[in-house]
Structure formats: C-alpha cells, structure tokens
Amino acid sequence: MSDTPTTPGYTPFPAAGNISDAEREDLRRHGILLTSLEELYGWGRSNSIWPLQFGLACCAIEMIAAATARFDIARFGAEIFRPSPRQADLMIVSGTVTKKMAPQVVRLWNQMPEPKYCIAMGACAISGGPFKQGYNVLKGIDRFIPVDIYIPGCPPRPEALLHGLTQLQEKIRAERVSGPQAARHLQPDAASEFPVPDYGPHDLTPPSNPAIFTAPVLPRKA
C-alpha cells in the first residue's frame, strides 16, 4: 500500500483515496462499501482484542466483573481471556505489582507476540497506589514495559475498564500501517521485548528501564 497523502494531524478514520466522508456515506446508503486496507485492518484488530488472563490484586476482581453478563466485555470483542501469552493481544496489569512479581510480568509481556498493548489498571499498576511508599511494591509498571492506557481508580469500576478498552480501540484504529507513524509492530526497529529485571540484594536491578522510563519533572518550590 502506498503512502496516501494525508493531512497533518489526527484523522480517526482515514478516507479511502480522495473520496470524502460524506460521499462515502452516500455510497454506503446505496449498498456500496468503500474502505481502505488500513481502516479494515484497524477495525478488525480493534474489535478482537484478546486479553491475557491474569490478575494481580483486587483490580482483577473488577476485571472479572467486567467479563460477566452484567457488564459484558464481550460487547467490545474482548471477552476471550487467553491463558497463554502467546495468544494474547492485551495485557491488563490489574493490581499491585510487587517487586517480586515484576520480573514475571515483564517476562509475560516479552512472551506476547506483536501487536500487543498494555493497560495499567488501577492506582497500583500506575504508580504503586497506596503502597507507593513501601519497600516491596513497584512504583508503576511503566518502569519496565510501555503502557498504552492508564485507568485510574482504586479499584476502577468495570465501566472504567470498558472505557479504557474503547480508548484503546480508538488508538488501534488510528494506527497507520506504514510511514513514520506506523504501529509499533510494523516498525522493524521498534523494541518489542524489554529486559527482565533481576532480583538484587536490596532492590530490583535495574530499578527501572531507563530506555522507556524517565521520572516526570515537576516544578517545585524550594
């Protein structure tokens, strides 16, 4: 597929060729569907996100609730929780990541094939949450693996998880298949696996992956 000249900036549904959205909609009413491979590809992938079936703490209970009939994550095509990382597209880090558990989480992430996405669900997975000042909890899973969607809450309601999932779907649909803005799995030099931290004598070594994590700098009063 050649690079279509696109307007700079974000277009959620890139139109096929030079046909405007209004014209496409007009054709659709006459039974003619026009689309691009990119759009079709994103549509298909975004509606069949298979999460990895694992939970770390109480957020996992909300994740389970999201999979039940009441909240029904199947409405968004993400109901097939896979017990194997080889078959999963999405890692929902649902709960407190202790430092003892962190290497296993990173290893699971490395075992997932591209394209893969990560949702940090709840305060603990984002920043350590209420255990942030403890010695044994990782202060955010984004210290070791790249996170696509952060869902705040302690724990987030199932609706919040579903909202995060729809946000991720929008993100997937907006990904390009070529060019500099192509999705990560289509860029040959983009990192897909990340170093697994070791158990050190006092902390994980390294305590974070400097290639993907730098602590935000806040303006401070002295």
Next chain:
Amino acid sequence: METLEQIRDRLLARFPAAKVELVPNPGTAAEHSLLLDAVYAPEVARFLRDDPALRLDYCSNVTGVDWPEKEITDTVKKTVPDPAGGPAKVVEEKTKRIQPGYLEAVYHLYSMALKHGPVILRLRTGNRTDQVTLPSLTPVWRAADFQEREVFDLYGIIFSGHPDLRRILMWDGFKDHPMRKDYVSPDDFEWEPTPHGDVHERAKAHYPAAPAATPTPEAPKP
C-alpha cells in the same frame, strides 16, 4: 482457664531451671504475656500443648517485634543532709543507661479443645546482630511454619529446628530485613507528586536544582 500467674508458677515448678517471667501489658487491652527462656522454650511449649488443664493446641499467630537499642534516663531522688544543720535537701540524680536492643518472637496460643485463650508467649534474642537464633516452635505447632518464615524474612530471627527456613515474602537473594526499625528502603522516590513527612525529605534529593538567580535586565528608562 488459669491465670497467667498460675501458669507461670506451674511452669516454674515443672521446669525449675527455666526462667519464666510475666511481662505485664499496662494498656487497656491488658494482654499480659509470658517471657520464656529460649533454651527451655520447646519443652515449655510442649508442656503447654499437652497439659490436660491447658491443652493449648492452636497457635493462631506468630509475629516479631524489633526493640532497638534505647537510652533510658533513670531519676533517683536522694535526700542530702545539709552540712550546715538546716533541713535536708531533696536532690534528683539522673543516670543514663543504654538498654541493649533485641528481637522478639511472640506466639498467640488458644485451646480449641477447651475453648480458652489466648496465652501469649515471648522469646527474646540476645541482641539484634549476631545472637539472633531462637528455637523454632514449628515442631510443636505446625501452624507456626509459615509465620516463623515470615518473621525470619522480615525481622531476621533465625529459628533453629525449623524444617524449611527460607524467605517467604521477599526473594531469596534479598539481604535486608524490612520490618526492622533501622531498615532503609530503596531510593525510588524520584517521582513523588504529593510527598509529605519523611517521604518528602527523601524525595527532595531528586528535585531538580534550582536555576541560578539571574538578575532581570532593567527596562530602559524612557
């Protein structure tokens, strides 16, 4: 159930060479406890479990306490006779002494058979550094197995006679004992949005250096 004093007296009669001390709890809970001699602890424990009047067959909880070294000021009032023949003066004499630190293992015992309890046992180590071995009570109460491992992990008390003394919460290569008072947690305080107290002090080390004060150029006067 017998009072703790009666239990102590019976223990002293049964084990004349052992030291059994009653440690009163001045708080409203009034959970007084028995301080046992480390050498005789397994025999005393077996006696408490098998004695027909006590039958303390259930060890519900094992925990550790860290008592760091502390300075105690003793105040003694002395009456000093006045050499001039006047009335005697009352002088307060203050002496400072260092109370050596030690580690403590605390066992809470109940009787399922006779429906009574708790009886609380304490064992103390010689110090906090090299004499940290206590006899394990796991051969007496199997329930103490994991909890003694936890005390070993977090406080560093070595239980001799324990069937499988390994760390249970932290990883095997971990060197510290995090529940000790002098434990210093790893320095990952670089991203603390709203720190306070001790955390604030530690987070300050990561604050960006204040920019050098540059004098603002004065506006040219018209």
